[in-house]
Structures are given as C-alpha cells and as structure tokens.
Amino acid sequence: MLVDVHAHLDHELYRDDLNDVLAHAQQAGVVAIITNGVNPTSNNNVLALAKKHPLIKASFGLYPTDLLGIPDESGMPRYTQPIDLDHEFAFFTKHKNEFISIGEVGIDYKWDKDHHDLQKQHFQRIIEFAQKVKKPLIVHSRNAEQDVLDILDSSTTKKVVLHCFMGNRKLIKRAADNKYTFSVPALIARLQHFRMLAEEVNINQLLTETDCPWLPPTPHQRNEPAFVLESAKNISEVKKLDHEEVKKNIFMNYQRMFLQHE
Numbered sequence: 001m002l003v004d005v006h007a008h009l010d011h012e013l014y015r016d017d018l019n020d021v022l023a024h025a026q027q028a029g030v031v032a033i034i035t036n037g038v039n040p041t042s043n044n045n046v047l048a049l050a051k052k053h054p055l056i057k058a059s060f061g062l063y064p065t066d067l068l069g070i071p072d073e074s075g076m077p078r079y080t081q082p083i084d085l086d087h088e089f090a091f092f093t094k095h096k097n098e099f100i101s102i103g104e105v106g107i108d109y110k111w112d113k114d115h116h117d118l119q120k121q122h123f124q125r126i127i128e129f130a131q132k133v134k135k136p137l138i139v140h141s142r143n144a145e146q147d148v149l150d151i152l153d154s155s156t157t158k159k160v161v162l163h164c165f166m167g168n169r170k171l172i173k174r175a176a177d178n179k180y181t182f183s184v185p186a187l188i189a190r191l192q193h194f195r196m197l198a199e200e201v202n203i204n205q206l207l208t209e210t211d212c213p214w215l216p217p218t219p220h221q222r223n224e225p226a227f228v229l230e231s232a233k234n235i236s237e238v239k240k241l242d243h244e245e246v247k248k249n250i251f252m253n254y255q256r257m258f259l260q261h262e
Contacts (some may be wrong), residue, residue, distance in 0.1 A: 001251040002030045002232060005183050005258075006104070006138060006163050006209035009035045009056060010045035012075045013213045013222055021224045022055055028226040029247075030055070032254065036104040036138060038063035040088060040141075041077035047098060048113040049228045053251065057258070059138055060092050061104040062126060064119050065111045072111040075213070085122065089129050098259050102130045103138020104163065110143045119144075120151060127155050136257050138163050138183075145171050153178060159257060164211055169200060176201050181257060183209035186230040189217035198238045207257070208232055 004025070014021055025033060035050065036059045037043035050058035058169045062083060065071065071078035092102070105126045107119045130137050136159035141148040145167035153162055160180040164187075165172065175182070182201055186209075187192035198206060208231035212223035217230040232250060236243045 001034045001247045002028060002228050003034075003208060003251060003254040004030060004210050004212075005032075005034045005161060005207045005254065006185075006229040007013035007032065007033050007035050007212050007225055008038075008076065008214075009049055009212070009225075010037075010076070011213050017253050018049075019051075021226075022053060025225040025228075026057065028229050029224050030228060031251070032057055034059050034100060034103075037061040038076060038104055039066040039079050039083060040091070041079075043078070043088075043091070046094065050098070057137045058099040059103045060088075060095070060099045061102065061138070062088060062122070063104055064106055064108045064122065064140065067122050068112060068115055068118065070112055072108075081143040085125055086191055092129070093133065096133055099135070101136045101138055101161075102126065102133075103136075103161070104140050105137060106163075107144035108140060108142045109147075116144075116147075120147060123148070123151055124155075127151065127157055131155070131157050134261060135159075136161060141165060141167070149175055149178075151235075152180070161207060161257065163209060164215070165197065169196065172197055172200050176205055179205070181205045181207055181253065183207040184231045184235060185215045186210050186214040186217040186223065186227040188232045188234040190219070191241070195234060195238050196233045201235070203235075203239060203241070203246065204253060206235060206250060207253055208235070208250055 216223035
C-alpha cells in the first residue's frame with residue numbers, strides 16, 4: 001500500500017532499466033508512483049509513461065525555472081526559452097482526464113535571483129488554473145517557503161502537497177494549520193529536518209515521496225520509488241506507530257488527495 005507521490009521517472013538515469021525499477025517498486029509494495037513533469041517535453045514523456053505502465057500516474061508540471069527559460073538540474077529535458085503558460089494550460093485541459101495532479105510547480109529562489117515577482121505571478125496563475133480544473137497541486141518551494149505559503153494562503157485552495165518542504169518549524173505549523181499536506185522524502189533516513197517535520201504534522205497530512213533520482217536515503221546512489229519504504233519506516237519510528245498502520249494512513253491520504261473529486 002505504499003505510494004510515491006513525487007518521482008521523475010522520465011529522467012535519463014532510468015532510460016535503460018525502467019522496467020526493473022518498476023519491478024523493484026512493486027516488490028517493495030508500491031501501488032502508485034506519481035511521476036512529475038517539469039515542462040512541455042517532460043509532460044508528454046510522463047503522459048506516455050502513464051499510458052504504458054499502470055503503476056505510473058502522470059502529473060503535469062511547470063517547474064518555476066523552466067517557465068523562465070533558466071535550466072538547472074541536468075538529466076531532464078530543459079527549456080532555455082520562456083514557456084507560454086496559456087499554451088500549456090490548453091494542453092492540460094485537452095488531457096484533463098489523463099493526469100492526476102498539477103506538479104511540479106511553485107517557486108525557486110536557489111536557481112533564480114532576478115525574477116521573483118514574475119515567479120510569484122506564474123504561481124498565482126497556476127493555482128487559479130488548478131482550481132478551475134479541480135486538480136491538486138504538488139508544490140516546490142526551494143528557498144521560497146514563506147512566499148509560497150503567502151500565495152497559497154491568499155487563495156482558497158486546500159488540495160496542496162508541499163513537496164520536500166524545508167521551511168522552519170514555524171512555517172511547518174502554519175502550513176499544517178492551513179490543512180496542507182506534506183510529502184516526506186526517503187531522505188528522512190539521513191536528514192533530521194524531515195524527522196522533525198513528521199513529528200510535528202498530523203499523520204492525516206503526510207504522504208511519502210522519493211523525488212527520485214535525487215535525494216536517496218543512502219548517499220551516492222540513484223534513488224528509486226522502492227525506497228519510499230524508508231519514508232514510511234521513519235515516519236513510523238517518529239510517530240511511534242505500527243508500520244502497517246502508517247502505510248494504511250498514508251494510502252488513505254493519497255486516495256483523499258488524488259482520487260476523490262470535489
């Protein structure tokens with residue numbers, strides 16, 4: 001009953017052995033892998049993967065730096081020209097019944113130092129569109145946690161997954177009080193911040209993710225969806241709850257967030 005709500009299986013690191021990676025995930029008990037797109041090419045890739053592999057669920061995303069035409073991480077198709085939001089919204093609408101969520105979207109101040117206002121405008125428009133098509137949001141907030149929460153709080157949306165949220169305890173509490181959900185990466189196995197987050201947040205507001213191929217639970221390895229087991233195991237330890245109970249709770253959270261329509 002495990003779920004990975006944030007993966008990047010269209011990354012080139014899976015080009016040669018994706019079937020093996022999916023087999024490992026199933027052997028670990030993973031029943032759903034939400035693969036997040038980051039731009040038009042990536043969204044087409046994840047849509048094709050979801051059609052081919054029932055385990056994979058497509059999420060259409062517009063990564064904040066891709067929208068600006070400022071590429072960052074390697075290994076993914078990246079855009080060096082700004083992306084037309086209206087054109088992408090038309091694509092999303094055309095395929096409305098073929099994707100499960102809108103993400104990865106949000107704000108990133110690590111890679112972009114000069115276009116913060118434009119990033120905020122983009123994020124606001126994406127939130128409004130997500131509400132229109134009734135899809136949950138998977139939100140990236142690197143070095144921009146407070147601004148992300150300010151914008152989310154100014155909207156009425158509650159179907160929000162804060163991916164790999166690095167905000168401090170005060171911001172975590174603020175987001176939790178507003179009923180947002182947090183996806184806890186397998187990196188919790190070696191990063192105390194996520195153990196603190198798991199301790200602070202109600203089990204009904206937690207999901208599990210890998211962000212694979214990045215953020216592995218063991219250094220210097222390629223991450224993959226099977227390792228989401230580490231997220232669930234560590235949440236169990238922090239919460240002092242039975243492992244099976246935690247997995248059941250997180251699966252119910254996944255169903256409520258992504259499968260129940262308003």
